[in-house]
Amino acid sequence: xxxxxxxxxxxxxxxxxxxxxxxxxxxxxxxxxxxxxxxxxxxxxxxxxxxxxxxxxxxxxxxxxxxxxxxxxxxxxxxxxxxxxxxxxxxxxxxxxxxxxxxxxxxxxxxxxxxxxxxxxxxxxxxxxxxxxxxxxxxxxxxxxxxxxxxxxxxxxxxxxxxxxxxxxxxxxxxxxxxxxxxxxxxxxxxxxxxxxxxxxxxxxxxxxxxxxxxxxxxxxxxxxxxxxxxxxxxxxxxxxxxxxxxxxxxxxxxxxxxxxxxxxxxxxxxxxxxxxxxxxxxxxxxxxxxxxxxxxxxxxxxxxxxxxxxxxxxxxxxxxxxxxxxxxxxxxxxxxxxxxxxxxxxxxxxxxxxxxxxxxxxxxxxxxxxxxxxxxxxxxxxxxxxxxxx
Amino acid sequence: xxxxxxxxxxxxxxxxxxxxxxxxxxxxxxxxxxxxxxxxxxxxxxxxxxxxxxxxxxxxxxxxxxxxxxxxxxxxxxxxxxxxxxxxxxxxxxxxxxxxxxxxxxxxxxxxxxxxxxxxxxxxxxxxxxxxxxxxxxx
Numbered sequence: 001x002x003x004x005x006x007x008x009x010x011x012x013x014x015x016x017x018x019x020x021x022x023x024x025x026x027x028x029x030x031x032x033x034x035x036x037x038x039x040x041x042x043x044x045x046x047x048x049x050x051x052x053x054x055x056x057x058x059x060x061x062x063x064x065x066x067x068x069x070x071x072x073x074x075x076x077x078x079x080x081x082x083x084x085x086x087x088x089x090x091x092x093x094x095x096x097x098x099x100x101x102x103x104x105x106x107x108x109x110x111x112x113x114x115x116x117x118x119x120x121x122x123x124x125x126x127x128x129x130x131x132x133x134x135x136x137x138x139x140x141x142x143x144x145x146x147x148x149x150x151x152x153x154x155x156x157x158x159x160x161x162x163x164x165x166x167x168x169x170x171x172x173x174x175x176x177x178x179x180x181x182x183x184x185x186x187x188x189x190x191x192x193x194x195x196x197x198x199x200x201x202x203x204x205x206x207x208x209x210x211x212x213x214x215x216x217x218x219x220x221x222x223x224x225x226x227x228x229x230x231x232x233x234x235x236x237x238x239x240x241x242x243x244x245x246x247x248x249x250x251x252x253x254x255x256x257x258x259x260x261x262x263x264x265x266x267x268x269x270x271x272x273x274x275x276x277x278x279x280x281x282x283x284x285x286x287x288x289x290x291x292x293x294x295x296x297x298x299x300x301x302x303x304x305x306x307x308x309x310x311x312x313x314x315x316x317x318x319x320x321x322x323x324x325x326x327x328x329x330x331x332x333x334x335x336x337x338x339x340x341x342x343x344x345x346x347x348x349x350x351x352x353x354x355x356x357x358x359x360x361x362x363x364x365x366x367x368x369x370x371x372x373x374x375x376x377x378x379x380x381x382x383x384x385x386x387x388x389x390x391x
Numbered sequence: 392x393x394x395x396x397x398x399x400x401x402x403x404x405x406x407x408x409x410x411x412x413x414x415x416x417x418x419x420x421x422x423x424x425x426x427x428x429x430x431x432x433x434x435x436x437x438x439x440x441x442x443x444x445x446x447x448x449x450x451x452x453x454x455x456x457x458x459x460x461x462x463x464x465x466x467x468x469x470x471x472x473x474x475x476x477x478x479x480x481x482x483x484x485x486x487x488x489x490x491x492x493x494x495x496x497x498x499x500x501x502x503x504x505x506x507x508x509x510x511x512x513x514x515x516x517x518x519x520x521x522x523x524x525x526x527x528x529x530x
Binding site for chain 2: 106107108109110111112113115116119160161162165166169216217232235236238239240242313316320
């Protein structure tokens with residue numbers, strides 16, 4: 001009887017496994033869609049491969065939004081030739097996963113060939129979005145502009161600082177072209193766009209990039225020194241500083257040749273400074289400025305120049321984050337304004353200061369201005385309507 | 392239905408069970424005492440359970456999709472002959488970080504330079520031919 005019970009239990013335990021196995025081998029019906037990759041990066045690379053070879057020849061038109069005249073035969077040709085690349089870019093931008101396969105353990109040696117080429121793809125998408133908008137095809141204009149924003153979010157996710165910054169720059173370009181057709185949209189189209197824009201992949205906090213940079217850069221330096229390649233590590237530090245003639249660097253080279261662990265100790269001392277900077281850049285407006293200034297002053301007074309050289313200029317990057325968050329909010333604010341009027345502007349304030357964007361009427365549309373709490377690069381102004389120009 | 396009956400069947404119907412003899416009981420008792428002791432039976436049961444578990448694990452391992460390995464634990468082999476100076480001439484994180492530290496505009500300028508180098512030059516005959524194919528690829 002016991003043996004019988006045991007057999008029953010054994011068979012019961014096997015059932016889920018056999019079920020999974022059966023599902024795995026289930027033959028799909030012929031009309032079902034075939035599986036495709038879920039990695040957007042692979043499709044972006046295909047799009048990059050299809051960037052028309054005459055791209056460089058067209059730079060004058062592609063870089064100047066005023067030159068995008070749909071009646072111009074050359075503009076028509078560029079539009080037609082860039083269609084396959086854009087079709088792929090649109091598809092890639094809708095996927096969740098984007099893994100470029102970059103080995104972050106390579107630290108400063110990590111090769112990032114995609115970074116420069118995605119910007120070309122972005123320029124092409126900007127050109128096409130403006131072309132669509134000027135032909136009166138607002139759906140096409142929005143699809144291409146949203147593809148730019150999707151790419152921007154992909155680049156800013158799980159990336160080191162450079163990828164994050166490129167993502168920010170691409171988001172700025174996407175917002176500038178998306179702003180042109182927005183006043184042409186019907187209330188229903190506006191609501192659909194607001195929802196689509198709100199569901200773009202979220203942008204992780206800048207602190208995540210700082211901490212990833214710590215593991216990637218500082219981790220590489222530590223491993224290189226432990227491998228006995230101290231000179232190589234110091235060469236990279238010199239390249240980061242931009243000069244071989246810094247007295248502290250010469251002293252560090254001399255000291256490291258006698259005591260190999262001297263550089264390792266400095267690297268270890270620098271690690272907590274990365275953590276501190278990651279905490280600082282997430283502070284709210286009320287406390288950020290003072291605490292950041294105090295920290296920078298303390299760094300100058302007490303930290304070794306090596307630490308200052310390898311730390312990121314986080315205050316500069318913090319401002320870039322403020323601007324990209326404001327650009328995200330300004331799209332929602334503009335849509336809300338067109339649907340609800342001034343009340344809509346109050347619902348989507350500038351995220352850093354919490355103040356509503358200021359409205360300025362223009363000849364062909366309107367502009368929204370955010371003062372960003374007096375940041376170094378000045379206020380953010382986004383123009384909505386046909387006169388919109390990339391900023 | 393078959394009503395046919397033989398003598399043998401009639402004899403069989405008359406058969407009655409005979410109570411077991413005391414000798415039979417003795418023999419049964421002896422046999423039970425010779426059987427494996429409780430400890431041994433437990434060991435056999437444990438072995439059976441272990442075998443079943445092992446089988447389950449093997450089946451699970453076969454059915455399971457291997458987890459995605461995003462990054463190799465070790466990066467590129469040490470650059471060796473590639474100096475820090477050379478790294479700055481390649482699309483490396485070091486080169487970009489250096490320019491970004493100057494200004495973001497400077498970084499943008501570097502990207503443009505690199506992109507120009509990576510796309511084929513216009514005097515490249517193969518590229519010109521390719522551009523014709525691009526036109527044929529229009530949907």
